[in-house]
Amino acid sequence: DPVAPVDPGEAEDFLRRCYAENPRLGPVEPRLAIVRAQVAATGTYVHTTDELSFGAKMAWRNASRCIGRLYWRSLVVLDRRRARTADQIFSLLVHHLQAAGTGQLRPVISIFAAAQPGQPFARVWNEQLIRYAGYRGEDGHAVGDGRQVAFTAAMRGFGWRGKGEHFDVLPLVIETPTEGVRLYELPERAVREVPITHPEYGWFAELGLRWHAVPAISNMRLTIGGVHYPLAPFNGWYMGTEVGARNLADTDRYDVLPTIAARMALDTTKESTLWRDRALLEINRAVLWSFEKAGVRMSDHHTESQRFMAHIRNEEKAGREVPADWTWIVPPMSGSLSPAFHRYYPEMDLRPAFYLDDEAAA
Amino acid sequence: DPVAPVDPGEAEDFLRRCYAENPRLGPVEPRLAIVRAQVAATGTYVHTTDELSFGAKMAWRNASRCIGRLYWRSLVVLDRRRARTADQIFSLLVHHLQAAGTGQLRPVISIFAAAQPGQPFARVWNEQLIRYAGYRGEDGHAVGDGRQVAFTAAMRGFGWRGKGEHFDVLPLVIETPTEGVRLYELPERAVREVPITHPEYGWFAELGLRWHAVPAISNMRLTIGGVHYPLAPFNGWYMGTEVGARNLADTDRYDVLPTIAARMALDTTKESTLWRDRALLEINRAVLWSFEKAGVRMSDHHTESQRFMAHIRNEEKAGREVPADWTWIVPPMSGSLSPAFHRYYPEMDLRPAFYLDDEAAA
Ligand code: HEM
Ligand code: HEM
Numbered sequence: 173d174p175v176a177p178v179d180p181g182e183a184e185d186f187l188r189r190c191y192a193e194n195p196r197l198g199p200v201e202p203r204l205a206i207v208r209a210q211v212a213a214t215g216t217y218v219h220t221t222d223e224l225s226f227g228a229k230m231a232w233r234n235a236s237r238c239i240g241r242l243y244w245r246s247l248v249v250l251d252r253r254r255a256r257t258a259d260q261i262f263s264l265l266v267h268h269l270q271a272a273g274t275g276q277l278r279p280v281i282s283i284f285a286a287a288q289p290g291q292p293f294a295r296v297w298n299e300q301l302i303r304y305a306g307y308r309g310e311d312g313h314a315v316g317d318g319r320q321v322a323f324t325a326a327m328r329g330f331g332w333r334g335k336g337e338h339f340d341v342l343p344l345v346i347e348t349p350t351e352g353v354r355l356y357e358l359p360e361r362a363v364r365e366v367p368i369t370h371p372e373y374g375w376f377a378e379l380g381l382r383w384h385a386v387p388a389i390s391n392m393r394l395t396i397g398g399v400h401y402p403l404a405p406f407n408g409w410y411m412g413t414e415v416g417a418r419n420l421a422d423t424d425r426y427d428v429l430p431t432i433a434a435r436m437a438l439d440t441t442k443e444s445t446l447w448r449d450r451a452l453l454e455i456n457r458a459v460l461w462s463f464e465k466a467g468v469r470m471s472d473h474h475t476e477s478q479r480f481m482a483h484i485r486n487e488e489k490a491g492r493e494v495p496a497d498w499t500w501i502v503p504p505m506s507g508s509l510s511p512a513f514h515r516y517y518p519e520m521d522l523r524p525a526f527y528l529d530d531e532a533a534a
Numbered sequence: 535d536p537v538a539p540v541d542p543g544e545a546e547d548f549l550r551r552c553y554a555e556n557p558r559l560g561p562v563e564p565r566l567a568i569v570r571a572q573v574a575a576t577g578t579y580v581h582t583t584d585e586l587s588f589g590a591k592m593a594w595r596n597a598s599r600c601i602g603r604l605y606w607r608s609l610v611v612l613d614r615r616r617a618r619t620a621d622q623i624f625s626l627l628v629h630h631l632q633a634a635g636t637g638q639l640r641p642v643i644s645i646f647a648a649a650q651p652g653q654p655f656a657r658v659w660n661e662q663l664i665r666y667a668g669y670r671g672e673d674g675h676a677v678g679d680g681r682q683v684a685f686t687a688a689m690r691g692f693g694w695r696g697k698g699e700h701f702d703v704l705p706l707v708i709e710t711p712t713e714g715v716r717l718y719e720l721p722e723r724a725v726r727e728v729p730i731t732h733p734e735y736g737w738f739a740e741l742g743l744r745w746h747a748v749p750a751i752s753n754m755r756l757t758i759g760g761v762h763y764p765l766a767p768f769n770g771w772y773m774g775t776e777v778g779a780r781n782l783a784d785t786d787r788y789d790v791l792p793t794i795a796a797r798m799a800l801d802t803t804k805e806s807t808l809w810r811d812r813a814l815l816e817i818n819r820a821v822l823w824s825f826e827k828a829g830v831r832m833s834d835h836h837t838e839s840q841r842f843m844a845h846i847r848n849e850e851k852a853g854r855e856v857p858a859d860w861t862w863i864v865p866p867m868s869g870s871l872s873p874a875f876h877r878y879y880p881e882m883d884l885r886p887a888f889y890l891d892d893e894a895a896a
Contacts, residue, residue, distance in 0.1 A: 507865075
């Protein structure tokens with residue numbers, strides 16, 4: 173419950189660990205005394221910039237579904253706790269996307285105001301800052317991203333009209349306690365996109381596929397030492413399979429495999445020709461190739477798997493276990509080619525952490 | 535512990551369920567009275583043929599790592615409880631492979647004598663009835679199946695000499711309480727093999743790859759109603775990825791992907807060309823194509839996934855939940871193309887069941 177008073181035990185656990193891992197912050201005891209008094213008086217407390225920053229990095233380090241944790245120390249933390257109005261929040265979200273970059277992307281998190289005990293709080297409805305609209309056509313097929321059909325319909329309810337095309341960037345929906353729900357269009361300069369072409373198949377360009385450069389999750393609550401940050405969007409860079417094996421390939425998303433198989437003239441009359449796997453491979457090659465050609469950072473699942481193994485070694489050297497969810501860590505294609513496949517992991521709910529609450533949108 | 539006395543509660547649970555699901559077996563109460571008396575007097579009891587047969591089917595139905603459970607009712611159960619000597623066991627194992635077939639394979643289980651409380655029992659050391667030897671070469675590379683190097687070395691200790699080639703069928707190692715360890719060569723007629731060729735790449739045949747038709751797991755203990763059957767080998771047919779994505783591709787097994795990539799002249803200087811995935815795809819196409827051409831039953835991972843979904847629907851209609859281990863059920867390639875990927879499963883340790891005990895071989 174994001175609006176419950178802070179649990180003093182969780183605050184203390186976090187602070188002890190934070191100060192132990194960061195000797196330059198000095199002794200924790202005086203700080204604990206202050207925090208205990210703040211919590212007793214107000215039901216919550218205020219993180220220092222250092223605590224906020226290291227807490228966010230720990231939350232990434234603890235994200236058991238994330239294969240990309242090797243670089244957890246390099247997270248850029250933007251302290252946005254003072255923003256209050258929807259306009260302020262919007263312009264800081266645009267700034268977030270610009271800070272993330274359009275080529276050599278950097279992992280960034282923007283942390284907005286903490287939830288206060290018993291008080292309403294600001295949040296963003298979108299699951300990611302950049303997502304494409306989805307429209308259910310007459311024939312039941314979706315135009316655009318099938319996953320966004322309900323969200324897109326809700327946007328219509330707020331008067332937003334998309335072009336009805338395959339890659340219409342959705343408006344940002346910012347809800348604040350004082351202003352209610354407000355919609356904002358992202359400026360073009362904040363939305364770098366990459367058209368998908370193929371290293372060998374010229375016809376691939378004709379499919380008109382594209383994807384945005386920056387994956388920035390905006391619907392997860394960050395919790396640090398018992399304090400909840402309901403609005404704390406973060407981004408890394410894409411691993412190719414997220415776009416090629418899931419977003420573009422899932423049957424309830426863009427479902428492009430049958431189209432690609434038809435263009436490749438594969439025998440789709442029986443499964444044993446592995447036509448699905450062949451089409452999957454080509455879209456994934458195309459995605460990696462296109463991002464590389466466009467100079468937009470993206471990693472392949474082999475490289476990220478190796479990095480994750482390096483992360484585990486680093487963490488073990490530091491005396492920490494790496495919590496991991498096998499079903500999310502193992503890439504969605506060529507699973508057993510990943511070293512991550514061939515072992516199991518402890519599944520621990522360590523904090524600080526990111527949590528997905530019930531969706532704000534209907 | 536396979537040699538502990540039977541747990542009367544587990545016996546009763548099994549019998550009640552077995553008789554409830556099979557009304558033609560009549561009322562369970564009289565049978566329970568007999569079993570209780572047998573267990574009280576001897577520490578164990580003897581299954582009727584019907585109980586043995588249905589118990590084995592239930593164990594398959596409960597195998598949470600098995601994607602192939604749709605046909606659990608069709609399991610052919612061979613009652614081999616009276617075999618005692620290694621010679622008898624060997625000839626019945628050969629018979630098992632012949633009953634499984636060499637083309638249109640059938641799922642078969644051979645159930646040998648139950649463990650008796652406090653008594654030693656017969657078992658087979660091999661993990662499958664048919665496996666290929668592995669030899670560690672001077673340069674550290676394995677010839678044959680890397681997974682069988684330790685087992686193969688143990689065979690040398692018993693005086694067995696393989697040809698030192700890539701596909702030497704290992705001898706069966708049968709251990710009985712009275713005769714100790716005895717080795718047997720499988721006759722050629724019991725070992726159907728399929729040479730691997732490719733639908734398009736003629737050079738594939740030159741790689742000299744082959745695999746055996748029948749996967750027959752021989753190192754799992756079957757437990758039914760508290761009674762343990764330490765020797766109860768069973769087989770189905772292969773799902774293509776077991777051979778193409780694991781046995782031939784795993785780096786600690788046959789590790790063929792670099793060779794295939796070289797033949798395909800793929801760019802292996804960077805991971806983002808997905809050369810591993812491309813080689814993986816071609817070996818899997820080759821395996822499915824070769825088995826099909828040879829008339830040996832094998833299914834692809836798409837078809838088995840669909841069957842598994844049908845199995846779940848069937849079981850739900852029958853009022854039963856399907857225990858499943860996501861990490862084993864989702865195929866090791868193109869994971870997210872499988873409908874099995876897109877959901878979670880209850881993980882329950884239901885009995886009857888197959889268990890893997892510590893390996894017999896050093
Ligand atoms: C730097 C590059 C990064 C890569 C390559 C990466 C990769 C991934 C991948 C592949 C997933 C699974 C996504 C899916 O299957 O839907 C994931 C999930 C996740 N990542 Fe990362 N990540 C990166 C950066 C970050 C950062 C900066 C954070 C937070 C500060 C983060 C936190 C998470 C969390 C919380 C999840 C789980 C999301 C959920 O439950 O839906 N990651 N990551
Ligand atoms: C009929 C065709 C069958 C197919 C296609 C099939 C498929 C599979 C597959 C793909 C696996 C995972 C193997 C691995 O990744 O190593 C598996 C595991 C398993 N199957 Fe099946 N199976 C079949 C028949 C059977 C039968 C007849 C039984 C028992 C009566 C059975 C019991 C099991 C068990 C116990 C496991 C887990 C093995 C372990 O823990 O190592 N399966 N099956």
